[in-house]
Amino acid sequence: MNESCIHSGFISLIGRPNTGKSTLLNHLAGIRLAITSPKAQTTRQVIRAILDDETSQMIFLDTPGVHKSRTRLGDYMAASTAMALADGDIILLLIDADAAVRSPKGPKVPDLEAEILEKASQMKKPVILVLNKVDRTVKESLLPLLAAYAAAFDFAALIPISALTGDGISQLVETMRGLLPAGPRYFPAESLTDQTERELAGELVREQILMLTSEEIPHGTAVEIESFEEFDKPGTEPPERERVRISASIYCDKDSHKGILIGKNGSMLKKIGTAARLQIEHMLDCTCYLELHVKVRDDWRNRIGILRNLGYEIRK
Numbered sequence: 678m679n680e681s682c683i684h685s686g687f688i689s690l691i692g693r694p695n696t697g698k699s700t701l702l703n704h705l706a707g708i709r710l711a712i713t714s715p716k717a718q719t720t721r722q723v724i725r726a727i728l729d730d731e732t733s734q735m736i737f738l739d740t741p742g743v744h745k746s747r748t749r750l751g752d753y754m755a756a757s758t759a760m761a762l763a764d765g766d767i768i769l770l771l772i773d774a775d776a777a778v779r780s781p782k783g784p785k786v787p788d789l790e791a792e793i794l795e796k797a798s799q800m801k802k803p804v805i806l807v808l809n810k811v812d813r814t815v816k817e818s819l820l821p822l823l824a825a826y827a828a829a830f831d832f833a834a835l836i837p838i839s840a841l842t843g844d845g846i847s848q849l850v851e852t853m854r855g856l857l858p859a860g861p862r863y864f865p866a867e868s869l870t871d872q873t874e875r876e877l878a879g880e881l882v883r884e885q886i887l888m889l890t891s892e893e894i895p896h897g898t899a900v901e902i903e904s905f906e907e908f909d910k911p912g913t914e915p916p917e918r919e920r921v922r923i924s925a926s927i928y929c930d931k932d933s934h935k936g937i938l939i940g941k942n943g944s945m946l947k948k949i950g951t952a953a954r955l956q957i958e959h960m961l962d963c964t965c966y967l968e969l970h971v972k973v974r975d976d977w978r979n980r981i982g983i984l985r986n987l988g989y990e991i992r993k
Contacts, residue, residue: 684857685734689765694742696771697809701840702739714887725871748978753989774808784821786829794830803833812839875905882953897930920964928974
């Protein structure tokens with residue numbers, strides 16, 4: 678097929694924290710690229726997933742949830758979302774349909790979503806309204822909400838889905854494919870993401886911290902992969918990976934948080950490490966030896982040097 682005939686582009690997933698952007702991204706990719714948890718602001722960086730076929734290539738940009746920043750890390754997350762909004766050829770505005778229909782304020786477009794739509798309008802971007810989590814609500818209850826959004830903005834489409842069950846996603850994909858501009862294949866056809874295995878391993882460790890700890894501790898932690906060594910099976914040609922050895926540091930804000938992350942006799946750190954190792958082995962399809970250390974870095978979310986080492990490059 679003539680490569681110049683394909684349709685391709687970048688599709689930005691925008692919305693509040695916990696609207697299901699990462700769950701949708703993983704469903705579209707067919708593999709777990711973005712970590713998920715019930716806690717807000719799980720995603721900190723723009724994560725790309727690539728959906729490729731003979732006629733099109735869609736590059737999805739999963740973004741941090743839109744929120745008010747209180748730290749330099751928050752500034753980075755907000756800047757990442759703004760850049761993804763600007764870079765997207767298509768904008769997917771995700772809302773939690775279940776929460777929206779239960780809102781005591783009734784079916785209306787909240788100020789935050791209205792601001793996102795205003796920016797998209799100024800950029801002349803096609804916007805698809807994605808009402809996620811419809812598996813949790815009666816679909817007839819969505820009609821007033823759909824009407825409120827349709828009256829507020831000229832959407833390219835309004836599509837109810839469940840990123841968890843897959844309901845409505847095939848319709849969403851076909852709608853996006855129809856809106857893609859003609860363009861090049863930005864990534865090789867077999868690509869799934871631009872994330873490295875090293876980066877994904879760090880996120881899988883952080884996911885277990887999010888799942889196993891509570892209150893302020895998950896948001897006050899970060900994970901740095903300090904070494905990622907690969908070992909091949911002897912005598913294999915081409916070389917076949919047999920195992921990896923990973924050393925990672927968990928940063929936290931306070932000594933008290935360090936104590937909780939380690940736990941009595943190291944019990945919590947062992948639990949985090951075991952759960953993360955199993956996820957990493959599943960991703961890499963080989964044995965993993967995972968070594969974790971907990972380090973206190975006071976106010977690390979405002980320290981530019983640490984943020985850069987963690988991959989959170991602050992743009993002036």
